[in-house]
Amino acid sequence: MAACNDPIPETTLLDYWARDLNDAESERLEEHLFACGDCSERLNQLAAIGSGLTSLVRQGRLSGIVSRALLNRLQRDGVHVRMYSLLPGETVACAVFPGDDLVVTALRADFSGVDAVTLSVTGAAGTSIAQFDDVPLPGPGGEVFYVTPAAVVHEMPSTRLHLTLASAGGSSVELGRYVLEHSASEKSPG
Numbered sequence: 001m002a003a004c005n006d007p008i009p010e011t012t013l014l015d016y017w018a019r020d021l022n023d024a025e026s027e028r029l030e031e032h033l034f035a036c037g038d039c040s041e042r043l044n045q046l047a048a049i050g051s052g053l054t055s056l057v058r059q060g061r062l063s064g065i066v067s068r069a070l071l072n073r074l075q076r077d078g079v080h081v082r083m084y085s086l087l088p089g090e091t092v093a094c095a096v097f098p099g100d101d102l103v104v105t106a107l108r109a110d111f112s113g114v115d116a117v118t119l120s121v122t123g124a125a126g127t128s129i130a131q132f133d134d135v136p137l138p139g140p141g142g143e144v145f146y147v148t149p150a151a152v153v154h155e156m157p158s159t160r161l162h163l164t165l166a167s168a169g170g171s172s173v174e175l176g177r178y179v180l181e182h183s184a185s186e187k188s189p190g
Helices: 011-016 023-036 037-057 068-076 150-154
Strands: 065-066 082-087 089-093 102-108 115-120 127-138 143-150 157-169 174-182
Touching: 011 023, 011 037, 011 068, 011 157, 023 037, 065 068, 068 082, 068 143, 082 089, 082 174, 102 150, 102 157, 102 174, 115 143, 143 150
Parallel strands: 082 102, 089 174
Antiparallel strands: 065 143, 102 143, 115 127, 115 157, 157 174
């Protein structure tokens, strides 16, 4: 198979697979895919990975940062998502409920002039819970989607989580601080 002279970017293939392109974009892409074995194979590999992600979510094994396209596809595949959306400086009460598969925290900020960010998540007394470096951004109007398995959140005690977004790279600039006030799930008597 000959290598493609004008390969379709991975993000565009993901958007196509997730059905997040409009009809005109899809038609243009399909013309290329029908003529290009290399890009078609890359799409098939992406689709195989995507199918496995739904299984991983249901097993409580997917956490980190995801794209909106992937989140939309997971929801279309029947994954139950609990979403909390925050602006810089906001504190939001949150919890997980029976039937939830995934808890998503959508962080908004002014991403103008920023290509990638670092997300830091800390708990009580500044204890580091997670850090994600060099997370690429979809564009200036985008959001960063931080996902955690609902099963993990279900086991957490009531706590306050601090999330900080900063521009990635040498001249790190804080873009936003966010607070989640998590209320523990009531345990069933056993």
